[in-house]
Amino acid sequence: MLIEALKEQITALELGRGERLVLPLGLPAIDDALQGGLDLGAMHELVGPAAVFFAQVMMRLKGGTVFWLATENLNEEYYPPGLLQYDGQPERFIMVRPQDVRDVLKVAYEVLASNTAGSVLLEVQKPITQTGMRKLQIAVQNTDTLGLVLNPNYARNIPFGYEALHSSAVTRWHVGISDWTAEKTQIDLHLIKNRRGSPCRWTVEIDHATYHLHLASVSGE
Amino acid sequence: MQRIICIWLPFLESERLARQNPELSQKPFVLVAREANRVFVSALSKSAGKMGFAADMSLVDVRAAAPDMLYHEMDPEEDVRCLRGLMRWASRFTPRVARGEGSNLYLDIAGASHLFGGERALLETIHAQLQAFGFTARLALADNQAVAWGFAHYGQNKSNITADILREASRDLSVEALQMSYASTTLCQRLGLKKIGTLLDLPRAALASRIGLEDLKQVDRFFGSAAEARQFARYRERLIEEKQFFDPLATSAGVEAALDELLGKLCVRLSQMQRGFRKASLWMDRVDHQSLSFSVLLMQPSIDITVLKRLFSRHFEQLDVGFGIDRMRLGADQVAPLSQRQLGLEESKKQNHDDNRNKLVNELSNMFGARQVRQFSPADSHIPEHTFTQRSALHLPSRPQSWNRPAVKRPIRLLKNPVSVLVCDGIYKAAPEQIFWHGRECRLTPLTGPERIEPNWWRQDPDWQNGSRDYWWVKTHFGALLWLYRVSHEEKTQWFVHGMGS
Incomplete structure (x- = not known):
């Protein structure tokens, strides 16, 4: 009991505020592993071939304005019809595309600290350094913004665990698609890093009509 | 009472061109216009006029008489722009400036001439300045436009006509100066009524039956007994605040303080007009004659000084004041009405x-x-x-935007430039089993497809020049969904990745 209370205090100190705001994903197994849900006012990392999809699931749950920050030379663009299919709101999407990676981080600090965005999705070519990540974490604390960092190499066939695991993000997810039908998408969700508990792995199904998450199977701890 | 100066620039077109190309100033040349297959002279330079050529001659005739005559294309838009520039220049003499038909300018100098040393001196000044610009000008000053026009075109240059000498002075003026219709003017000339004086000696009723009421009105207008109307150019209020510094500003703190003051003044002016900045520009002149300018854009019109200052101060980070700034100007380039909103208590937080x-x-x-x-x-x-x-x-x-939900599966992300992943010889209709994606081999499981999308045949789109595309959804062995399309062209099938999704 005492340990639990102390843990709470430590997380509160880490996040720089008294109470912890969470975004439940609506799946008890995952929410328990995260001690209630995804931390708001914190940074989360996403890697893997279906990272964009899972980011959309998170951003849909969060609601509000979405800021997408990426450099101008990235060949990818969000596609409004595709967003609509996953219950996204294209009119709530604001894209900021500076030329320079440094500027992307600069924008990220501004947007995160302003506390006007529902979620902020940050995409940079190289993994963010530990200092950079810590700065983002400091900018986002005390807000209720969901901070997401996406590795742009997500769609390539690169085994996970490739990048350094020691960043100051609160969670790190590896997401891949294991099956797809017209009714539902099945994804492999691997919580590689979890500051609220131990790493876990699930296979989750997402219903295309309701966007609810269902557990297909739990595999290992 | 009006005192109107008419400025006529008889060689505006050619002198405008000579001003832009100084090497033309000494040579005779003509300006030509095209009408169907006919190329004719529409304006000519003074020296070409002296050689005996005239407007409306065909270019062939001119070239036959003077084989080395230069000719240029007519540019009416440029001429109008030049006249507008002269109008702006003329506004230094009086705020009431207007452009007449052809190359005429009208200036109402009532109450302004004493600033330039009287009417005679003003006429001389205008004439001298126009000559310095390279324009031949004919001027006349009178109580109304009709008389000013008449004397500028047919009278003595720089004539100054007042009401009491008008009748006397116009006796010897050609009837063309009355600006009557072409029929009436030629009729008068045929009857030997070549001067205005002879026309005036006739009884009014006889004159009216000959030239018609409309042209009689023209005569009345000339002698000031019928009213005439002219719209003078109206100048918008300039939303500019300026500040000069006796001691140049050398620190950015000083610049910011000065900006504060300028913003304060301009915002007060704008708030009286119920308007806010959409775009604001700041010019700074440095002591070494360099000038810097910055502008900021706003999403919603605002006169909030702190907001504007914050936007400007972004530019100040790399501001180089050099030896100091001795002049600052702040202008509101775009303004829009301020929207006033009354907020309910519960709405205010969201707002x-x-x-x-x-x-x-x-x-x-x-x-x-x-x-x-x-x-x-x-x-x-x-x-x-x-x-x-x-x-x-x-x-x-x-307008509020409405999005249509697509009926078929679409990717979350689209590639701006589709990436070629496989090329094969021959025509293949099925989805491939293996592609090269980011330099690695990739095994595929097809999910749905094909979905044929045809290009817009009525539009030239370089991306779609190879015809229709067949789209497939495939899953890669490492767990990504790709949106592939196939283009078949000249016995070759090429596969592209166009999007990613799930």
Whole structure:
């Protein structure tokens, strides 16, 4: 009991505020592993071939304005019809595309600290350094913004665990698609890093009509 | 009472061209216009006029008589622009300046001539300045436009006509100066009524039956017994505040303090007009004659000094004041009515949140340029990459936007430039089993497809020049969904990745 209370205090100190705001994903197994849900006012990392999809699931749950920050030379663009299919709101999407990676981080600090965005999705070519990540974490604390960092190499066939695991993000997810039908998408969700508990792995199904998450199977701890 | 100067520039077209190309100033040349197959002279330089050529001659005739005559194309738009420039220049003498038909300018100098040393001196000044610009000008000053026009065109140059000498002075003027209709003018000339004086000696009733009431009115207008109307150019109030410094500003703190003052003044002026800045520009003149300028754009019209100052101060980070700044000018380039909103108590929190977000968008747009901060707008097309457009987030859409949910599966992300992943010889109709994606081999499981999308045949689109595309959804062995399409062209099938999704 005492340990639990102390843990709470430590997380509160880490996040720089008294109470912890969470975004439940609506799946008890995952929410328990995260001690209630995804931390708001914190940074989360996403890697893997279906990272964009899972980011959309998170951003849909969060609601509000979405800021997408990426450099101008990235060949990818969000596609409004595709967003609509996953219950996204294209009119709530604001894209900021500076030329320079440094500027992307600069924008990220501004947007995160302003506390006007529902979620902020940050995409940079190289993994963010530990200092950079810590700065983002400091900018986002005390807000209720969901901070997401996406590795742009997500769609390539690169085994996970490739990048350094020691960043100051609160969670790190590896997401891949294991099956797809017209009714539902099945994804492999691997919580590689979890500051609220131990790493876990699930296979989750997402219903295309309701966007609810269902557990297909739990595999290992 | 009016005192009108008419400025006639008989060689405006050619002198305008000679001003732009100084090597032409000494040579005779003509300006030509085209009408169907006929090329004719529409204006000519003074020296060409002295050689005996005239407007409306055909170019062939002119070249036959003077084989080395230069000719240039007519540019009426440029001429009008030149006249507008002269109008702006003329506004130094009086605020009431107007442009007449052809190359005439009218200046109402009533109450302004004493500033330039009297009417005679003013006429001389205008004439001398126009001559210095390279324009031949004929001027006349009179109580109304008709008389000023008549004397500028047919009278003595720089004549100064007042009401009491008008009848006497106009006796010897040609009847053409009355600006009557062509029929009446030729009729008068045929009857030997070549001078205005002879016309005046006739009884009015006889004159009216000959030349008609409309042209009689023209005569009355000339002698000031019928009214004439002319719209003078109206100048918009200039929303500029300026400050000069006896001691040049050498620190950015000083510049900021001065900006504060300028913003304060301009915002007070704008608030009286119920308007706010949409775009503001700041010019700074340095002691070494360099000038710097910055501008900021705003999403919603604002006269909030702190907001504007914050936007400007972004530029001040790399401000180089050099030896100091001795003049600052702040201008409101675009203004818009301020929207006044009354907020309910429960709405104010959301409103506040939106305002903060708008401020953020504003700042980001000014940091990186409005084109780097974008939002989606729907567009109506079946071509995948044309179903949306991107607009600057600064400009809010005028109408509420509606998005149509696609009936078939579409990717979350689209590649701006589709990536070629496989080329094969021959025509293949089925989805491939293996592609090269990011330099690695990739095994595929097809999910849905094909979905054929045809290009818009009525439009030339270089991306779609190889005809229709067949789209497939495939899953890669490492767990990514790709949106592939196939193009077959000249016995070759090429596969591209166009999007990613799930």
